[in-house]
Amino acid sequence: MVQKANSGHPGLPMGSAAMAYALWDRSLKFNPRDPHWPDRDRFILSAGHGCALLYALLHVTGFDLPLEELKRFRQWGSRTPGHPEYGKTPGVEATTGPLGQGLANGVGMAIAEAALAARFNRPRHKIVDHYTYVLVSDGDLEEGISSEAGSIAGHQHLGKLIVLYADNHITIEGSTELTFTEDRMARFAAFGWHVQRVEQSNDVEAVTRALTIAREETGRPSLIAVRTHIGFGSPHKQDTAAAHGEALGVEEVRLTKEAMDWPVSPSFHIPEEALEHFQRAVARGSAAQVEWESRFKAFAHEYPDLAAEFQRVIDRQLPDDWGAGLPTFAPADGPMATRVASGKVIEILGTRLPEMMGGSADLGPSTHTNIDGVGNFEPEDWAGRNMHFGIRENSMGAILNGMALHSGLIPYGGTFFVFSDYMRPPMRLAAMNALPVIYIFTHDSIGMGEDGPTHQPVEQLIGLRSIPGMVVLRPADANETVAAWRVAIGRKQGPVALVLTRQGLPVLDLNLYPAIPTGTPLGGYILADSPTSGRPDIVLIATGSEVHLALEGRERLAAGGVHARVVSMPSTSLFAAQSDEYRERILPADVPILVIEAGSPVGWQPFVGPRIAVIGIDTFGSSAPGPVVLEHYGFTAENVCRQAHRVLDKNKEEVPCALESPQTMEGSF
Numbered sequence: 001m002v003q004k005a006n007s008g009h010p011g012l013p014m015g016s017a018a019m020a021y022a023l024w025d026r027s028l029k030f031n032p033r034d035p036h037w038p039d040r041d042r043f044i045l046s047a048g049h050g051c052a053l054l055y056a057l058l059h060v061t062g063f064d065l066p067l068e069e070l071k072r073f074r075q076w077g078s079r080t081p082g083h084p085e086y087g088k089t090p091g092v093e094a095t096t097g098p099l100g101q102g103l104a105n106g107v108g109m110a111i112a113e114a115a116l117a118a119r120f121n122r123p124r125h126k127i128v129d130h131y132t133y134v135l136v137s138d139g140d141l142e143e144g145i146s147s148e149a150g151s152i153a154g155h156q157h158l159g160k161l162i163v164l165y166a167d168n169h170i171t172i173e174g175s176t177e178l179t180f181t182e183d184r185m186a187r188f189a190a191f192g193w194h195v196q197r198v199e200q201s202n203d204v205e206a207v208t209r210a211l212t213i214a215r216e217e218t219g220r221p222s223l224i225a226v227r228t229h230i231g232f233g234s235p236h237k238q239d240t241a242a243a244h245g246e247a248l249g250v251e252e253v254r255l256t257k258e259a260m261d262w263p264v265s266p267s268f269h270i271p272e273e274a275l276e277h278f279q280r281a282v283a284r285g286s287a288a289q290v291e292w293e294s295r296f297k298a299f300a301h302e303y304p305d306l307a308a309e310f311q312r313v314i315d316r317q318l319p320d321d322w323g324a325g326l327p328t329f330a331p332a333d334g335p336m337a338t339r340v341a342s343g344k345v346i347e348i349l350g351t352r353l354p355e356m357m358g359g360s361a362d363l364g365p366s367t368h369t370n371i372d373g374v375g376n377f378e379p380e381d382w383a384g385r386n387m388h389f390g391i392r393e394n395s396m397g398a399i400l401n402g403m404a405l406h407s408g409l410i411p412y413g414g415t416f417f418v419f420s421d422y423m424r425p426p427m428r429l430a431a432m433n434a435l436p437v438i439y440i441f442t443h444d445s446i447g448m449g450e451d452g453p454t455h456q457p458v459e460q461l462i463g464l465r466s467i468p469g470m471v472v473l474r475p476a477d478a479n480e481t482v483a484a485w486r487v488a489i490g491r492k493q494g495p496v497a498l499v500l501t502r503q504g505l506p507v508l509d510l511n512l513y514p515a516i517p518t519g520t521p522l523g524g525y526i527l528a529d530s531p532t533s534g535r536p537d538i539v540l541i542a543t544g545s546e547v548h549l550a551l552e553g554r555e556r557l558a559a560g561g562v563h564a565r566v567v568s569m570p571s572t573s574l575f576a577a578q579s580d581e582y583r584e585r586i587l588p589a590d591v592p593i594l595v596i597e598a599g600s601p602v603g604w605q606p607f608v609g610p611r612i613a614v615i616g617i618d619t620f621g622s623s624a625p626g627p628v629v630l631e632h633y634g635f636t637a638e639n640v641c642r643q644a645h646r647v648l649d650k651n652k653e654e655v656p657c658a659l660e661s662p663q664t665m666e667g668s669f
């Protein structure tokens with residue numbers, strides 16, 4: 001495959017083939033004819049660059065991946081892309097390639113298995129009972145996320161997680177002696193893992209034995225380090241970095257095949273008896289599935305409601321009434337931070353949707369992510385749904401992905417918005433794989449105050465909005481927050497980031513602003529219009545907490561005879577997805593615009609010109625009480641009013657914007 005494409009990574013597949021055979025032929029429970037069967041074992045190739053190995057296994061064991069596809073490795077439109085892509089190839093359980101992510105996905109899948117087993121299994125009825133296997137390389141274990149995820153898995157006693165480590169002593173720049181000399185086994189043992197070593201990678205019996213022991217070890221996750229040889233069999237490249245990331249070369253491939261007493265042609269040679277042997281997986285898998293189905297039938301007979309519920313969550317169907325009776329808030333409830341409103345919604349949704357499971361990276365009291373009364377997900381007490389991820393954002397994101405990939409859960413995770421940077425890699429993968437993961441990001445702007453620039457997000461909004469498929473919602477008040485949660489739960493494909501304030505905000509009166517529930521899902525809508533029904537003089541677009549400034553600015557503008565329309569835009573991407581007609585109605589082409597958002601203006605800047613202006617932040621904020629910081633950076637109603645006048649008439653000197661006490665207006669415009 002790699003030679004034909006003249007691109008890819010031959011070394012890891014060649015070195016790991018024997019241990020992968022031991023796993024796939026003797027341990028892994030899967031049915032090539034039904035890759036989605038709920039109680040299959042999961043297999044993740046965390047070292048995604050070695051995907052030629054995975055594609056070969058999928059082909060020979062009888063998945064719908066014909067030899068033609070192997071011949072089209074890494075080519076346009078093939079089902080054998082350069083790294084495994086979830087959804088593209090039957091049997092690929094996770095998109096991998098960014099090293100370390102797959103291992104943490106595996107932890108997420110093992111958590112999902114444990115949680116669903118705790119919820120659905122009954123005495124004499126084990127309908128959730130499978131293992132999660134991960135194949136990792138040096139790179140996976142060098143990445144910091146492996147320690148985060150390893151620590152969580154050890155702490156939680158995830159005994160059904162089994163990791164095979166291709167311990168080949170080689171990375172791209174050469175020997176692991178260059179950078180990676182700690183005792184990996186001791187490290188994982190310290191995390192609370194059961195560790196084993198297999199010295200001979202081609203000793204299939206020894207790998208099989210180690211896998212059996214790993215399965216028998218129920219109280220700890222397992223790491224099995226197998227001493228493999230990168231580029232095994234290649235006379236000149238085995239055990240060298242040259243085997244890692246480029247084709248061996250036509251001549252070296254010939255020499256390798258000759259050295260192994262293997263026919264040199266045809267180049268894609270699979271002996272008939274080998275194929276027959278591998279394809280016993282089909283009968284084995286079908287039998288295992290049939291056996292499970294009969295167990296499930298017996299379970300459904302005794303527990304019909306529970307069985308229907310299992311089917312519902314696995315299919316990611318929502319109960320009809322899930323959204324009924326969510327709160328509506330009134331001005332008298334305020335001021336209320338949107339994080340607090342979100343917490344109230346989570347409380348209700350969490351009891352109505354038992355598949356909701358998540359938590360925070362040690363910021364639960366701040367992110368309001370706890371569901372009262374449902375208990376904690378704790379070591380070997382896996383029925384609780386509140387998760388404590390610890391201060392491990394990267395692996396929290398990857399674990400959420402694993403939980404979503406497993407199916408049966410709606411995973412969510414929270415932290416301060418600024419630390420979304422620490423979980424950007426898994427968020428990118430969640431979007432790429434259209435995974436229904438919900439992020440709860442609080443302390444969403446300089447308005448969070450005293451903690452200062454290290455904690456004040458500026459570029460995160462535009463950063464997340466730039467991820468294709470990521471829906472970012474920054475609600476303006478408690479009622480928009482409820483509507484945002486409806487969007488998040490209703491979105492079955494793709495992640496949603498809820499971006500919420502620390503500081504209290506007025507609650508907008510639904511009697512005065514009835515468009516909130518229907519407008520929020522459209523991404524942008526008219527919150528308040530010019531008093532005359534005609535065309536406004538200017539549109540004020542604002543998101544989140546700045547919507548209130550826009551409303552106040554509008555009043556000041558009205559005092560000066562300027563009719564402003566306030567458009568609340570909780571989600572730019574949802575707005576962009578609306579029809580031209582709708583967007584033109586909200587933002588008439590010839591009406592000037594002032595954007596107000598306490599974040600980087602970069603996303604709006606391309607539109608800035610004589611008719612469009614932005615009040616944003618192009619520096620890092622400052623340490624001081626939130627209202628003071630906001631004021632210093634120009635987030636005041638007076639500045640909204642002034643800048644609106646500036647857009648309308650640059651030469652106008654005197655503008656009627658100030659109230660009694662003039663405000664400072666340093667900072668960026």
Ligand SMILES: Cc1ncc(C[n+]2csc(CCOP(=O)(O)OP(=O)(O)O)c2C)c(N)n1
Nearest residue numbers: 012097098099137138139140170171172244
């Ligand atoms: C997060 C991340 N950083 C860098 C890379 C680029 N990369 C691909 S493989 C690799 C290391 C290869 O060493 P190892 O993991 O031991 O794999 P092997 O050489 O055994 O194939 C690197 C740095 C990556 N895929 N992901």
